[in-house]
Amino acid sequence: MAYSKYTLLAAAIAAAASSAFAAAPDTDRHQPQVDKIVGEISAQRIESNIRKLVSFKTRHTMSETESDTVGIGAARRWIKSEMERCGAGRLQVAFDSHIAPVSARISRPTEVVNVVATLPGAQAESKDRVYVVSGHYDSRNSDIMDAKNDAPGANDDASGTAAVMEMACVMAKYKFDATLVFMAVAGEEQGLLGARHYAEQAKAKGVNIAGMFTNDIIGSSHDEHGNSNGKSVRLFAEGLPVEKETSETTRMLVSTGGENDSLSRQLARHVKEQGERYVPGFKVNVIQRRDRYLRGGDHMPFLEKGYAALRFTEPAEDFSHQHQNLRTENGKVYGDLPEFDDFNYIAQVARVNAAALATLANAPAAPAKVQVRTKELENDTAFVWQANKEPDIAGYRIVWRESGAADWQASLFVGNVTDAKISLSKDNFFFGIQAIDKDGNASPASYPTPLR
DSSP states (O other), X not given: OOOXXXXXXXXXXXXXHHTTSOOOOOOSSOOHHHHHHHHHOXXXXXXXXXXXXXXXXXXXXXXXXXXXXXXXXXXXXXXXXXXXXXXXXXXXXXXEEEXXXXXXXXXXXXXXXXXXEEEOOSSTTTTTEEEEEEEEOOOOOSSTTOOSSOBXXXXXXXXXXXXXXXXXXXXXXXXXXXXXXXXXXXXXXXXXXXHHHHHHHXXXXXXXXXXXXEEOSOOOSBOTTOOBOOSEEEEEEOSSOOOSSOOHHHHHHHHTTOTTOSHHHHHHHHHHHHHHHHSTTOXXXXXXXXXXXXXXXXXXXXXXXXXXXXXXXXXXXXXXXXXXXXXXEXXXXXXXXXXXXXXXXXXXXXXXXXXXXXXXXXXXXXXXXXXXXXXXXXXXXXXXXXOOOOTTEEEEEEXXXXXXXXXXXXXXXXXXXXXXXXXXXXXXXXXXXXXXXXXXXXXXXXXXXXXX
Protein backbone atom coordinates (compact mmCIF):
# COMPACT_ATOMS: atom_id res chain seq x y z
CA MET A 1 0.00 0.00 0.00
CA ALA A 2 1.60 3.30 -1.09
CA TYR A 3 1.06 6.43 0.98
CA SER A 4 1.73 10.07 0.17
CA LYS A 5 3.24 10.77 3.60
CA TYR A 6 4.09 9.21 6.95
CA THR A 7 4.39 10.71 10.38
CA LEU A 8 7.78 9.97 11.93
CA LEU A 9 6.09 8.31 14.89
CA ALA A 10 3.85 6.08 12.80
CA ALA A 11 6.76 5.00 10.59
CA ALA A 12 8.89 4.17 13.58
CA ILE A 13 6.13 2.14 15.20
CA ALA A 14 5.51 0.17 12.01
CA ALA A 15 9.20 -0.56 11.53
CA ALA A 16 9.64 -1.67 15.12
CA ALA A 17 6.54 -3.85 15.16
CA SER A 18 6.81 -5.47 11.74
CA SER A 19 9.29 -8.10 12.85
CA ALA A 20 6.69 -9.52 15.25
CA PHE A 21 4.27 -10.47 12.48
CA ALA A 22 4.22 -12.56 9.32
CA ALA A 23 5.36 -11.15 5.99
CA ALA A 24 2.60 -9.22 4.24
CA PRO A 25 1.37 -10.02 0.73
CA ASP A 26 2.41 -7.43 -1.84
CA THR A 27 -0.56 -5.05 -1.93
CA ASP A 28 1.30 -2.45 -4.03
CA ARG A 29 1.74 -4.55 -7.15
CA HIS A 30 -0.65 -4.20 -10.06
CA GLN A 31 -3.07 -7.07 -10.58
CA PRO A 32 -2.69 -8.16 -14.25
CA GLN A 33 -6.44 -8.63 -14.70
CA VAL A 34 -7.16 -5.08 -13.57
CA ASP A 35 -4.52 -3.68 -15.92
CA LYS A 36 -6.14 -5.59 -18.80
CA ILE A 37 -9.60 -4.27 -17.96
CA VAL A 38 -8.40 -0.68 -17.70
CA GLY A 39 -6.54 -1.04 -20.99
CA GLU A 40 -9.59 -2.37 -22.81
CA ILE A 41 -11.90 0.56 -21.97
CA SER A 42 -12.55 2.30 -25.31
CA ALA A 43 -13.30 5.99 -25.78
CA GLN A 44 -14.48 5.21 -29.31
CA ARG A 45 -17.12 2.74 -28.14
CA ILE A 46 -18.23 5.17 -25.45
CA GLU A 47 -18.66 7.89 -28.06
CA SER A 48 -20.63 5.56 -30.32
CA ASN A 49 -22.99 4.62 -27.50
CA ILE A 50 -23.53 8.25 -26.50
CA ARG A 51 -24.39 9.22 -30.06
CA LYS A 52 -26.80 6.29 -30.30
CA LEU A 53 -28.55 7.35 -27.09
CA VAL A 54 -28.82 10.91 -28.38
CA SER A 55 -30.36 9.62 -31.62
CA PHE A 56 -33.54 8.67 -29.73
CA LYS A 57 -34.34 12.44 -29.64
CA THR A 58 -35.69 12.38 -26.11
CA ARG A 59 -35.37 9.88 -23.29
CA HIS A 60 -37.74 11.67 -20.97
CA THR A 61 -39.29 9.22 -18.48
CA MET A 62 -42.79 9.94 -19.83
CA SER A 63 -41.77 9.95 -23.51
CA GLU A 64 -42.73 7.53 -26.30
CA THR A 65 -42.42 3.82 -25.51
CA GLU A 66 -43.80 2.11 -28.64
CA SER A 67 -41.52 3.55 -31.31
CA ASP A 68 -38.31 1.72 -32.23
CA THR A 69 -36.47 4.97 -33.00
CA VAL A 70 -37.76 7.69 -30.67
CA GLY A 71 -38.28 7.88 -26.92
CA ILE A 72 -37.32 6.11 -23.75
CA GLY A 73 -38.85 2.76 -24.76
CA ALA A 74 -36.58 2.47 -27.79
CA ALA A 75 -33.60 3.55 -25.69
CA ARG A 76 -34.08 0.91 -22.99
CA ARG A 77 -34.65 -1.88 -25.49
CA TRP A 78 -31.44 -0.90 -27.29
CA ILE A 79 -29.44 -0.76 -24.05
CA LYS A 80 -30.71 -4.20 -23.08
CA SER A 81 -29.91 -5.70 -26.49
CA GLU A 82 -26.39 -4.23 -26.41
CA MET A 83 -25.72 -5.62 -22.94
CA GLU A 84 -26.97 -9.04 -24.05
CA ARG A 85 -24.84 -8.93 -27.20
CA CYS A 86 -21.58 -7.95 -25.54
CA GLY A 87 -22.20 -10.08 -22.45
CA ALA A 88 -22.42 -13.19 -24.64
CA GLY A 89 -24.33 -15.12 -22.00
CA ARG A 90 -22.05 -14.17 -19.13
CA LEU A 91 -24.16 -11.15 -18.21
CA GLN A 92 -27.66 -11.81 -16.88
CA VAL A 93 -29.60 -8.91 -18.41
CA ALA A 94 -33.15 -8.03 -17.41
CA PHE A 95 -35.62 -5.19 -17.08
CA ASP A 96 -36.48 -4.04 -13.56
CA SER A 97 -39.86 -2.35 -13.84
CA HIS A 98 -42.40 -0.62 -11.62
CA ILE A 99 -45.25 1.85 -12.06
CA ALA A 100 -44.56 5.30 -10.66
CA PRO A 101 -47.75 7.01 -9.42
CA VAL A 102 -48.71 10.61 -10.14
CA SER A 103 -46.46 13.02 -8.28
CA ALA A 104 -44.95 16.49 -8.64
CA ARG A 105 -42.89 15.36 -11.67
CA ILE A 106 -45.10 12.53 -12.98
CA SER A 107 -48.38 13.67 -14.55
CA ARG A 108 -49.77 10.16 -15.12
CA PRO A 109 -48.96 6.67 -13.82
CA THR A 110 -45.77 5.77 -15.70
CA GLU A 111 -43.74 2.61 -16.09
CA VAL A 112 -40.16 3.23 -14.97
CA VAL A 113 -37.75 0.60 -16.25
CA ASN A 114 -34.15 -0.03 -15.19
CA VAL A 115 -31.86 -2.17 -17.35
CA VAL A 116 -29.89 -4.44 -15.01
CA ALA A 117 -26.92 -6.56 -16.13
CA THR A 118 -25.56 -8.92 -13.48
CA LEU A 119 -22.17 -10.63 -13.58
CA PRO A 120 -22.40 -13.34 -10.89
CA GLY A 121 -19.50 -13.82 -8.52
CA ALA A 122 -17.38 -16.95 -8.91
CA GLN A 123 -16.38 -17.55 -5.28
CA ALA A 124 -19.00 -19.31 -3.16
CA GLU A 125 -18.07 -17.34 -0.05
CA SER A 126 -18.22 -13.98 -1.89
CA LYS A 127 -20.91 -14.24 -4.57
CA ASP A 128 -23.60 -12.82 -2.28
CA ARG A 129 -21.54 -9.65 -1.83
CA VAL A 130 -22.68 -7.20 -4.52
CA TYR A 131 -21.24 -4.03 -6.05
CA VAL A 132 -23.54 -1.84 -8.15
CA VAL A 133 -22.51 0.79 -10.73
CA SER A 134 -25.10 2.94 -12.50
CA GLY A 135 -25.79 5.76 -14.89
CA HIS A 136 -29.26 7.15 -15.68
CA TYR A 137 -30.44 6.93 -19.25
CA ASP A 138 -33.44 9.27 -19.00
CA SER A 139 -33.03 12.89 -20.12
CA ARG A 140 -34.78 16.25 -19.83
CA ASN A 141 -34.73 19.80 -21.15
CA SER A 142 -35.71 23.13 -19.54
CA ASP A 143 -39.27 22.05 -18.70
CA ILE A 144 -39.07 18.98 -16.47
CA MET A 145 -42.53 17.88 -17.67
CA ASP A 146 -41.80 18.20 -21.40
CA ALA A 147 -41.82 14.66 -22.78
CA LYS A 148 -42.14 15.64 -26.47
CA ASN A 149 -39.33 17.97 -27.52
CA ASP A 150 -35.74 16.93 -28.12
CA ALA A 151 -33.72 16.33 -24.98
CA PRO A 152 -30.43 14.77 -26.18
CA GLY A 153 -28.88 14.36 -22.72
CA ALA A 154 -25.41 13.65 -24.09
CA ASN A 155 -23.69 14.52 -20.82
CA ASP A 156 -26.63 14.20 -18.42
CA ASP A 157 -26.52 11.29 -18.48
CA ALA A 158 -25.69 9.43 -21.66
CA SER A 159 -22.09 9.87 -20.52
CA GLY A 160 -22.66 7.83 -17.36
CA THR A 161 -24.84 5.27 -19.13
CA ALA A 162 -22.27 4.73 -21.89
CA ALA A 163 -19.50 4.38 -19.30
CA VAL A 164 -21.49 1.72 -17.44
CA MET A 165 -22.25 -0.13 -20.67
CA GLU A 166 -18.57 -0.11 -21.60
CA MET A 167 -17.56 -1.41 -18.18
CA ALA A 168 -20.14 -4.18 -18.42
CA CYS A 169 -18.97 -5.28 -21.86
CA VAL A 170 -15.28 -5.29 -20.92
CA MET A 171 -15.61 -6.81 -17.46
CA ALA A 172 -18.02 -9.56 -18.58
CA LYS A 173 -15.00 -11.36 -20.07
CA TYR A 174 -13.43 -11.84 -16.64
CA LYS A 175 -14.27 -13.64 -13.40
CA PHE A 176 -14.59 -11.97 -10.01
CA ASP A 177 -15.13 -13.36 -6.54
CA ALA A 178 -18.06 -11.06 -5.75
CA THR A 179 -21.04 -10.12 -7.93
CA LEU A 180 -21.10 -7.01 -10.11
CA VAL A 181 -24.30 -5.25 -11.21
CA PHE A 182 -24.19 -2.79 -14.13
CA MET A 183 -27.36 -0.72 -14.23
CA ALA A 184 -28.90 1.89 -16.52
CA VAL A 185 -31.66 3.49 -14.47
CA ALA A 186 -34.65 5.59 -15.49
CA GLY A 187 -36.63 8.28 -13.71
CA GLU A 188 -33.65 10.09 -12.21
CA GLU A 189 -34.81 13.48 -13.46
CA GLN A 190 -38.32 12.84 -12.13
CA GLY A 191 -37.13 12.12 -8.59
CA LEU A 192 -34.58 9.24 -8.55
CA LEU A 193 -37.45 6.85 -9.24
CA GLY A 194 -35.61 3.90 -10.79
CA ALA A 195 -32.76 3.93 -8.29
CA ARG A 196 -35.14 4.26 -5.36
CA HIS A 197 -37.17 1.26 -6.52
CA TYR A 198 -34.04 -0.87 -6.92
CA ALA A 199 -32.60 0.16 -3.54
CA GLU A 200 -35.90 -0.48 -1.75
CA GLN A 201 -36.24 -3.91 -3.31
CA ALA A 202 -32.64 -4.78 -2.49
CA LYS A 203 -33.09 -3.79 1.13
CA ALA A 204 -36.37 -5.71 1.43
CA LYS A 205 -34.67 -8.84 0.03
CA GLY A 206 -31.63 -8.47 2.27
CA VAL A 207 -29.21 -8.03 -0.63
CA ASN A 208 -25.66 -7.41 0.62
CA ILE A 209 -24.74 -4.37 -1.47
CA ALA A 210 -21.21 -3.65 -0.23
CA GLY A 211 -20.80 -0.59 -2.44
CA MET A 212 -22.63 1.46 -5.05
CA PHE A 213 -21.32 4.04 -7.57
CA THR A 214 -23.40 6.33 -9.72
CA ASN A 215 -21.86 8.10 -12.72
CA ASP A 216 -23.87 11.22 -13.44
CA ILE A 217 -22.56 14.08 -15.59
CA ILE A 218 -19.08 12.74 -16.30
CA GLY A 219 -19.00 13.95 -19.91
CA SER A 220 -16.99 17.16 -19.99
CA SER A 221 -13.57 18.32 -18.91
CA HIS A 222 -14.48 21.98 -19.57
CA ASP A 223 -16.30 24.48 -17.37
CA GLU A 224 -18.49 27.40 -18.48
CA HIS A 225 -15.43 29.67 -18.76
CA GLY A 226 -13.65 27.34 -21.15
CA ASN A 227 -11.14 26.14 -18.61
CA SER A 228 -10.08 22.52 -19.10
CA ASN A 229 -9.38 19.88 -16.46
CA GLY A 230 -9.18 16.46 -18.01
CA LYS A 231 -7.10 14.92 -15.25
CA SER A 232 -9.49 14.70 -12.30
CA VAL A 233 -12.99 13.67 -11.28
CA ARG A 234 -15.07 14.55 -8.24
CA LEU A 235 -16.15 11.70 -6.00
CA PHE A 236 -18.88 12.68 -3.55
CA ALA A 237 -18.87 10.70 -0.31
CA GLU A 238 -21.30 11.11 2.58
CA GLY A 239 -20.05 11.22 6.16
CA LEU A 240 -22.80 11.07 8.73
CA PRO A 241 -26.09 9.91 7.19
CA VAL A 242 -29.16 12.13 7.00
CA GLU A 243 -31.55 10.57 9.52
CA LYS A 244 -34.83 11.64 11.12
CA GLU A 245 -33.76 9.85 14.27
CA THR A 246 -30.11 9.26 15.08
CA SER A 247 -29.21 5.58 14.82
CA GLU A 248 -26.93 3.74 17.21
CA THR A 249 -24.31 3.51 14.45
CA THR A 250 -24.34 7.26 13.93
CA ARG A 251 -24.21 7.96 17.66
CA MET A 252 -21.17 5.70 17.91
CA LEU A 253 -19.41 7.54 15.06
CA VAL A 254 -20.10 10.91 16.69
CA SER A 255 -19.08 9.81 20.16
CA THR A 256 -15.73 8.45 18.95
CA GLY A 257 -14.99 11.19 16.41
CA GLY A 258 -15.54 8.89 13.46
CA GLU A 259 -17.57 11.27 11.31
CA ASN A 260 -15.03 10.79 8.52
CA ASP A 261 -15.08 7.00 8.80
CA SER A 262 -18.56 6.12 7.55
CA LEU A 263 -19.02 3.19 5.17
CA SER A 264 -19.11 5.59 2.22
CA ARG A 265 -15.94 7.41 3.25
CA GLN A 266 -14.13 4.07 3.65
CA LEU A 267 -15.34 3.08 0.19
CA ALA A 268 -14.17 6.41 -1.23
CA ARG A 269 -10.68 5.86 0.17
CA HIS A 270 -10.53 2.54 -1.66
CA VAL A 271 -11.75 4.09 -4.92
CA LYS A 272 -9.23 6.91 -4.71
CA GLU A 273 -6.31 4.61 -3.94
CA GLN A 274 -7.09 2.02 -6.61
CA GLY A 275 -8.30 4.48 -9.23
CA GLU A 276 -5.16 6.57 -8.99
CA ARG A 277 -2.97 3.44 -8.93
CA TYR A 278 -4.37 1.96 -12.13
CA VAL A 279 -5.05 5.24 -14.01
CA PRO A 280 -1.78 7.15 -13.53
CA GLY A 281 -1.91 10.91 -13.86
CA PHE A 282 -5.62 11.04 -13.08
CA LYS A 283 -6.77 12.34 -9.69
CA VAL A 284 -9.85 11.28 -7.74
CA ASN A 285 -10.90 14.27 -5.65
CA VAL A 286 -13.00 13.02 -2.74
CA ILE A 287 -15.58 15.66 -1.87
CA GLN A 288 -16.79 15.18 1.67
CA ARG A 289 -20.46 15.74 0.89
CA ARG A 290 -23.21 13.34 -0.10
CA ASP A 291 -23.64 15.31 -3.36
CA ARG A 292 -23.32 18.81 -4.77
CA TYR A 293 -24.76 21.50 -2.52
CA LEU A 294 -28.49 20.76 -2.02
CA ARG A 295 -28.56 18.57 -5.14
CA GLY A 296 -28.88 14.83 -5.55
CA GLY A 297 -28.37 11.70 -7.62
CA ASP A 298 -29.09 8.01 -7.84
CA HIS A 299 -26.68 7.07 -5.03
CA MET A 300 -28.91 8.81 -2.50
CA PRO A 301 -31.67 6.14 -2.28
CA PHE A 302 -28.92 3.61 -1.54
CA LEU A 303 -27.52 5.86 1.19
CA GLU A 304 -31.00 6.15 2.66
CA LYS A 305 -31.16 2.35 2.92
CA GLY A 306 -27.86 2.19 4.75
CA TYR A 307 -25.64 1.15 1.84
CA ALA A 308 -22.25 2.71 1.08
CA ALA A 309 -22.74 4.78 -2.08
CA LEU A 310 -20.73 7.37 -4.04
CA ARG A 311 -21.24 9.77 -6.94
CA PHE A 312 -18.78 10.46 -9.77
CA THR A 313 -19.16 13.86 -11.47
CA GLU A 314 -16.93 15.96 -13.74
CA PRO A 315 -14.72 18.67 -12.14
CA ALA A 316 -16.99 21.63 -12.99
CA GLU A 317 -20.40 21.52 -14.65
CA ASP A 318 -21.31 23.81 -17.56
CA PHE A 319 -24.98 24.57 -16.95
CA SER A 320 -25.56 25.94 -20.46
CA HIS A 321 -25.29 22.32 -21.61
CA GLN A 322 -27.44 20.79 -18.90
CA HIS A 323 -31.25 20.86 -18.48
CA GLN A 324 -31.54 23.29 -21.41
CA ASN A 325 -33.78 23.44 -24.49
CA LEU A 326 -31.77 23.27 -27.72
CA ARG A 327 -31.31 26.83 -28.97
CA THR A 328 -28.81 29.50 -29.97
CA GLU A 329 -28.86 32.90 -28.24
CA ASN A 330 -26.44 35.71 -29.07
CA GLY A 331 -24.26 33.22 -30.89
CA LYS A 332 -24.09 30.83 -27.92
CA VAL A 333 -25.36 27.27 -28.31
CA TYR A 334 -27.42 25.86 -25.44
CA GLY A 335 -28.31 22.24 -24.96
CA ASP A 336 -26.78 18.91 -23.97
CA LEU A 337 -25.24 17.84 -27.28
CA PRO A 338 -22.48 15.31 -28.03
CA GLU A 339 -20.13 17.99 -29.38
CA PHE A 340 -19.75 19.28 -25.84
CA ASP A 341 -18.64 15.89 -24.50
CA ASP A 342 -15.01 14.86 -24.09
CA PHE A 343 -15.01 11.13 -24.88
CA ASN A 344 -11.41 10.52 -23.81
CA TYR A 345 -12.22 12.08 -20.45
CA ILE A 346 -15.30 9.85 -20.02
CA ALA A 347 -13.10 6.83 -20.76
CA GLN A 348 -10.70 7.88 -18.00
CA VAL A 349 -13.56 8.11 -15.49
CA ALA A 350 -14.79 4.70 -16.65
CA ARG A 351 -11.29 3.29 -16.09
CA VAL A 352 -11.26 4.59 -12.52
CA ASN A 353 -14.67 2.99 -11.93
CA ALA A 354 -13.55 -0.29 -13.46
CA ALA A 355 -10.33 -0.45 -11.44
CA ALA A 356 -12.23 0.22 -8.23
CA LEU A 357 -14.92 -2.33 -9.01
CA ALA A 358 -12.47 -5.03 -10.07
CA THR A 359 -10.31 -4.63 -6.96
CA LEU A 360 -13.36 -4.58 -4.69
CA ALA A 361 -14.89 -7.66 -6.31
CA ASN A 362 -11.68 -9.68 -6.01
CA ALA A 363 -10.77 -8.49 -2.52
CA PRO A 364 -12.15 -10.01 0.68
CA ALA A 365 -15.08 -8.38 2.43
CA ALA A 366 -14.27 -5.67 4.94
CA PRO A 367 -13.76 -7.31 8.35
CA ALA A 368 -16.85 -7.55 10.56
CA LYS A 369 -17.29 -6.73 14.24
CA VAL A 370 -14.07 -4.75 14.50
CA GLN A 371 -13.68 -3.37 18.02
CA VAL A 372 -11.17 -1.58 20.23
CA ARG A 373 -10.68 -2.93 23.73
CA THR A 374 -11.32 -0.10 26.19
CA LYS A 375 -11.50 -1.90 29.53
CA GLU A 376 -7.89 -1.12 30.41
CA LEU A 377 -6.46 2.40 30.61
CA GLU A 378 -3.37 2.23 28.38
CA ASN A 379 -1.62 4.12 25.61
CA ASP A 380 -1.44 1.07 23.32
CA THR A 381 -4.48 0.24 21.17
CA ALA A 382 -5.80 -3.33 21.17
CA PHE A 383 -8.17 -4.59 18.47
CA VAL A 384 -10.37 -7.63 18.02
CA TRP A 385 -12.43 -8.64 14.96
CA GLN A 386 -14.32 -11.52 13.38
CA ALA A 387 -12.49 -13.83 10.98
CA ASN A 388 -13.44 -13.54 7.31
CA LYS A 389 -14.97 -16.57 5.62
CA GLU A 390 -13.08 -16.39 2.30
CA PRO A 391 -10.71 -19.35 1.80
CA ASP A 392 -7.88 -17.25 0.35
CA ILE A 393 -7.42 -14.89 3.30
CA ALA A 394 -3.75 -14.19 4.00
CA GLY A 395 -4.37 -12.01 7.02
CA TYR A 396 -5.24 -8.56 8.22
CA ARG A 397 -3.59 -5.19 8.58
CA ILE A 398 -4.09 -2.19 10.77
CA VAL A 399 -4.18 1.14 8.94
CA TRP A 400 -4.05 4.52 10.61
CA ARG A 401 -3.84 8.26 10.09
CA GLU A 402 -3.43 11.39 12.17
CA SER A 403 -6.67 12.97 13.36
CA GLY A 404 -6.51 15.78 10.79
CA ALA A 405 -5.66 13.58 7.78
CA ALA A 406 -8.20 12.40 5.23
CA ASP A 407 -6.39 9.29 3.95
CA TRP A 408 -4.54 6.40 5.57
CA GLN A 409 -0.91 7.27 6.22
CA ALA A 410 0.60 4.00 7.44
CA SER A 411 -0.14 0.33 7.91
CA LEU A 412 0.97 -2.79 9.74
CA PHE A 413 0.25 -6.34 8.57
CA VAL A 414 -0.50 -8.51 11.63
CA GLY A 415 -1.03 -11.92 10.02
CA ASN A 416 -4.02 -14.25 9.94
CA VAL A 417 -5.22 -13.47 13.45
CA THR A 418 -8.35 -11.94 14.96
CA ASP A 419 -6.75 -9.64 17.50
CA ALA A 420 -3.72 -7.40 17.64
CA LYS A 421 -2.19 -4.55 19.62
CA ILE A 422 -0.22 -1.55 18.37
CA SER A 423 1.85 0.97 20.34
CA LEU A 424 -0.17 3.98 19.22
CA SER A 425 -2.87 5.70 21.21
CA LYS A 426 -6.50 5.40 20.15
CA ASP A 427 -6.87 8.96 21.42
CA ASN A 428 -4.45 10.42 18.87
CA PHE A 429 -5.02 8.40 15.67
CA PHE A 430 -7.86 7.01 13.62
CA PHE A 431 -7.62 3.31 12.84
CA GLY A 432 -9.13 0.74 10.51
CA ILE A 433 -8.74 -3.00 9.91
CA GLN A 434 -8.44 -4.40 6.38
CA ALA A 435 -8.61 -8.00 5.17
CA ILE A 436 -5.89 -9.06 2.69
CA ASP A 437 -5.99 -12.09 0.42
CA LYS A 438 -3.05 -14.15 -0.83
CA ASP A 439 -2.92 -12.21 -4.11
CA GLY A 440 -2.52 -8.92 -2.25
CA ASN A 441 -6.09 -7.66 -2.73
CA ALA A 442 -7.10 -5.45 0.20
CA SER A 443 -10.63 -4.77 1.41
CA PRO A 444 -11.85 -1.33 2.42
CA ALA A 445 -11.12 -0.62 6.08
CA SER A 446 -13.59 -1.25 8.88
CA TYR A 447 -13.88 1.35 11.63
CA PRO A 448 -13.46 -0.07 15.14
CA THR A 449 -16.24 0.41 17.69
CA PRO A 450 -15.58 0.43 21.45
CA LEU A 451 -15.50 -2.89 23.31
CA ARG A 452 -15.96 -2.28 27.01
